[in-house]
Amino acid sequence: MTNDSEPTTGIKGLVRWAITPPQAYAVYLVALFLVAGLSFYMGTLKPKKAVGIAPPPPVSAPRN
Template sequence: MEKEPAAAPKGFVQWAITPPQSYAVYLVCLFLVAGLSFYVGTLKPKKAINIGPPPMSAPRN
């Protein structure tokens, strides 16, 4: 008898929430979030082209 396609994610979740594996899953997710946030932080925004100086009526701080 074949397994249903929806059984695979459910089986992975059951495996991932057991104590030894849950620590590893937590660390992997932590490193992924830290790595992605570092990568996004290193991206440089594109500079706008053909923008002149601000108008004289613009407030100064």
Template sequence: MIGARIRRADLPLPIPARFEQNHGMENETGPTTSLKGLVQWAITPPQAYVVYVIGLLLVFSVSYLAGTMNPKKSPGAEPPAVSAPRN
């Protein structure tokens, strides 16, 4: 039986017709490098969770960094003297 085609009925496990190979995937020629392809890849469920967590970490780290910076002190902005009247 070498080189002979095996019919679907001869297979040990029944494979329904709805599980046939998807030939449309064979037309893809490699990784997509466009922005649309990247966005389409990023919104599929497994990648979307990772993109969301990376976005949260990025926002957290930028806000933490901005909060830890000390403002520059300008030389002319000193507090008023104690003897000055308050009105």
């Protein structure tokens, strides 16, 4: 093993911490739940109605 005298901080240190085995499982699960939760939330949103586009005519309207 190498003896690091200076502590790693910032993004590099966070990535190094996150890829070690115990934390990697937790990071993977958190990311999995985050993606599943966001996709569920996005699926429950209703699309906005388009402005300026007339709705389709009713089925009983005569065709000319």
